[in-house]
Amino acid sequence: MSGRPPVALVTGGGSGIGAACCRRLSRAGYRVTVADIDEAAAKTVAADVGGVAAVVDCADADAVDDLVGTVVRTEGRLAAAVNSAGVAGPPQPVAEYSTQDWRRVLSVNLDGVFHCVRAEVRAMRESGGNIVNIASVFAAVGAPLAPAYTAAKHGVVGLTRSAALAHAEDGIRVNAVGPGFVRTPLLEDRNDDEGLARLAGLHPVGRLGKPDDIAALAVWLCGPEAGFVTGAFFPIDGGYLSR
Ligand SMILES: NC(=O)c1ccc[n+]([C@@H]2O[C@H](COP(=O)([O-])OP(=O)(O)OC[C@H]3O[C@@H](n4cnc5c(N)ncnc54)[C@H](O)[C@@H]3O)[C@@H](O)[C@H]2O)c1
Known part of the structure; x- marks a missing residue:
């Protein structure tokens, strides 16, 4: 690769799927900004991938605008963004769900993705780029104990x-x-070990996903081989939705 490396931004990059995306993007030659509300986690992953750590609360529109502005100013043109920041919310049916919990989950998992996509699109409008939003199988089906999470993920799609x-x-x-x-x-x-085993059993392939399973698809979507792919929703679920 000649010249400066392409620039990528990952929200929720300090842990889990976001961290795996940072690692894969880095291996693919991107210079990665690892953005997370958890500063220590962002710094650890950034050090790991030779990238830049940034603290952001994706629920805060101004903070997201500042983050993307800083990335463009200090790193260069934004080529790729993965929006992975998310929270789970309490396991409650809709009848028991508090307005406060509903707002908190929606503010990160839906408003947060809106703030990021808006700022990223504005930054990419001149010369193009690729955005991947981490939704969930619960963007396609319901979950009785996760009404806010499910509504937010449907909204993300x-x-x-x-x-x-x-x-x-x-x-x-x-x-x-x-x-x-x-x-x-x-x-x-x-979830304790028993709970994790029960969840693994919901997937026809017989195991839970690994963060890198998801990162492989997200990073492929950022690359030139996915040049004809846009506006799509890709389940990556060990067969979960095919049951
Ligand atoms: N783990 C799963 O089973 C699963 C399944 C489907 C979808 N997802 C989605 O994948 C994404 C990543 O989840 P994960 O499992 O890697 O979780 P995780 O908890 O390991 O990582 C999420 C990261 O997001 C950060 N974060 C939380 N709120 C934030 C905010 N307001 N602003 C910025 N950063 C914030 C956290 O600090 C954390 O580092 C989420 O959107 C989640 O809904 C996860």
């Missing part, structure tokens, strides 16, 4: 399609991926 349509002519591709259950802190914090 709608946002993905609309952004892809609006900016195809600008050379910007926008896609979403839908992981099944992936072994990350988000899952491990809420």
Whole structure:
């Protein structure tokens, strides 16, 4: 690769799927900004990939605008972005769900992705780029104990399609991926070994996803081989949605 490396931004890059995306993007030759609300986690992954750490709360539109502005100013043209920051929310049915929890989950998992996509598209409008939003299998089916998470992830796919349509002519591709259950802190914090084994059993392939399974698809979507792919939603779920 000649000249400066292409620049990538990963939100939620300090852990799990986002961290795996940082590692793969780095191996693919990108200079990566690892953005996370958890500064220590962002710094650890950034050191690991020879990238830049940034602290951001994706629920804060101004903070996201500042982040993307800083990336462009200090690193150069934004070529790729993976929006992975997300939270789970409490396991409650809709009847028990508090407005406060609903707002918190939507503010990160849907508003946050909107803030990121808007800022990223503005940064890419002149010379194109690729955006991948990390949705979930719960963008395609319901989850009785995750009404806010499910609503947000369905929303992410709608946002993905609309952004892809609006900016195809600008050379910007926008896609979403839908992981099944992936072994990350988000899952491990809420499930003991027995729970994780039960979740693994929901996948016809008989195991949980690994963060790198998801990163492989996300990074492929950022690359030239995916040049004809936009506005798409890709389940990556060990067969979960085919049951
Ligand atoms: N793990 C799974 O089973 C699974 C399945 C499907 C989809 N997902 C999605 O994948 C994405 C990544 O999840 P993960 O499993 O890697 O979780 P994770 O908890 O390992 O990582 C999420 C990261 O996002 C960061 N984050 C949280 N809120 C933030 C905010 N407001 N601003 C910036 N950063 C914030 C966290 O600090 C953390 O580092 C999420 O969008 C999640 O919904 C996860």
